[in-house]
Amino acid sequence: MKKSLVTVVLLSAGALAISAQADMEGKLDAKTEFEKHCAVCHPGGGNTINQAKPLKKAALNKNGIKSWKDIVAKIRNPGPGMTKFGKKEMPDKEAKVIAEYVLKTFK
Numbered sequence: 001m002k003k004s005l006v007t008v009v010l011l012s013a014g015a016l017a018i019s020a021q022a023d024m025e026g027k028l029d030a031k032t033e034f035e036k037h038c039a040v041c042h043p044g045g046g047n048t049i050n051q052a053k054p055l056k057k058a059a060l061n062k063n064g065i066k067s068w069k070d071i072v073a074k075i076r077n078p079g080p081g082m083t084k085f086g087k088k089e090m091p092d093k094e095a096k097v098i099a100e101y102v103l104k105t106f107k
Contacts, residue, residue, distance in 0.1 A: 030101035033094055037085065038102075045106030049081040055106040071099035 034042075041048050045055040053063060065071055072095045075085045085095070 028094055028097045030097045031105075033098050034101050034105075037090060037094075038098060041082070045102075055102050057103070057107050060102075068096055068099035068103060071102055072096060075099070 042055050047054045053059060060066070060071075065074060072092070074082075075090065075095050075098070076087075078084055090098075
């Protein structure tokens with residue numbers, strides 16, 4: 001069991017190091033960032049908390065979300081049931097990458 005725990009810790013540390021290195025180089029993988037922060041509640045662009053508000057373009061438009069800036073605003077100040085991501089948890093650059101990914105991916 002100790003060996004398994006050590007393996008998990010080392011793999012996690014490696015993943016964090018890769019993510020930190022990518023961020024230091026100014027490169028963020030949009031899909032990875034989405035999966036890290038959003039996919040638990042929005043798998044495949046859906047919404048496990050409020051099914052009436054998926055990330056599909058028509059639903060976003062219906063709810064007044066038309067640009068990446070609107071999505072970032074929702075990330076920063078969401079409605080009931082959604083985790084709030086401040087700039088400390090999700091810097092602006094990361095939030096923008098995720099927002100643009102949502103607009104491009106879930107049509």
